[in-house]
Amino acid sequence: MVPGDAKNDDGGGRVPSQLRKGVLEHCVLALLRDEPKYGVELLAELASVSVMTTSQGTIYPLLSRLRREGFVDTELRESPSGPPRRYYALTPLGRTALAEFAGAWPRFRDAVDHFLNDPQGDTA
Amino acid sequence: MVPGDAKNDDGGGRVPSQLRKGVLEHCVLALLRDEPKYGVELLAELASVSVMTTSQGTIYPLLSRLRREGFVDTELRESPSGPPRRYYALTPLGRTALAEFAGAWPRFRDAVDHFLNDPQGDTA
DNA sequence: CGGCGCTATCTTGCATTGCATGGTTCCTGG
C-alpha cells in the first residue's frame, strides 16, 4: 500500500464518502486561492480537517480534470530533496468557478440544515 | 416529458447536482421523521427549498434503495382521488441512520466553510 | 557501489448515486 493513503476515517464520526462529491473539487480550488501548491501538500492540508481526508487516488485524477478543463495551470519545480513537484495555480476561470461555488454553497448548506432541524416546515 | 419533472434550476443560483449526492437520501429520511409520506409529496417538499429540487427519476430509485436496505417501510393506501399512493415510514434502522447523519453533517459543513473562508489556516 | 525506503506523480477499474427518458396503472370528466 502506498504510504499516505487514507482509509475510512471511522474515528470520531463516519462521514459517508459520498458527501464529498462535488465539494472536494472546490475545496482544492479554495486551497489554491492564495498560492500554488502541489499534490501531496494539498492532500496534507485537506487531511488537517479530518472529515476531508482523502487519498492520492482521488486527488490526482481530480487535479488532472481541473487542468484539462482550464481551472488550474501547472508548473514543474524541482524539490530541495526528492522528485520534482507539479505545482497547481488558479487560472482566472478557476477563480470564477470558486466564486460561483462560494455563492452557491451557503444556500445548499442552509437547505440541509433546514431539513435536518425543521423537516415539517413548522413555524419554528 | 412527465409533469412535475424538474430540470436544472439555474434560476437564482446553480448548485452542481453532484452536491446532492449522499445528502438527498438523508433529507428524505429527515422528511419522514414525523409521519409517513408518499413519493410526489416528498418531491414537492424537497422542491420547496429550491436548491433541493429534483425529479421523479431520482426519488423513486432512491426510495426503492431505502426500502431494500431496510431504512423505510412501505404501505399502500388509497387516494381520495387518483391511483393509490405508496407511503414510506421510517424504521428504527432508518432513525439510526438519520441520527448518524445528523451527527456527521455539522462536521462536514464546518469543514467546507473552513476551506472557503480560511483556506490558508490563518489565525482568523 | 548496491539495495532500501521515502517522496511524489499518475493510471486503471470499480462502486455509488443523481438524472433523463419513457412506460404503466388508476381515477375523473366529457
Added chain:
DNA sequence: CCAGGAACCATGCAATGCAAGATAGCGCCG
C-alpha cells in the same frame, strides 16, 4: 368510451470518489 392527469416504476447514462498498483528521483546505510 376516450382524453388527461396523478402517481408509480424501470432502464441506461454520467459524474466522481476510492482502492490498488505502477513508475521515477533522491538520499542513506551497509
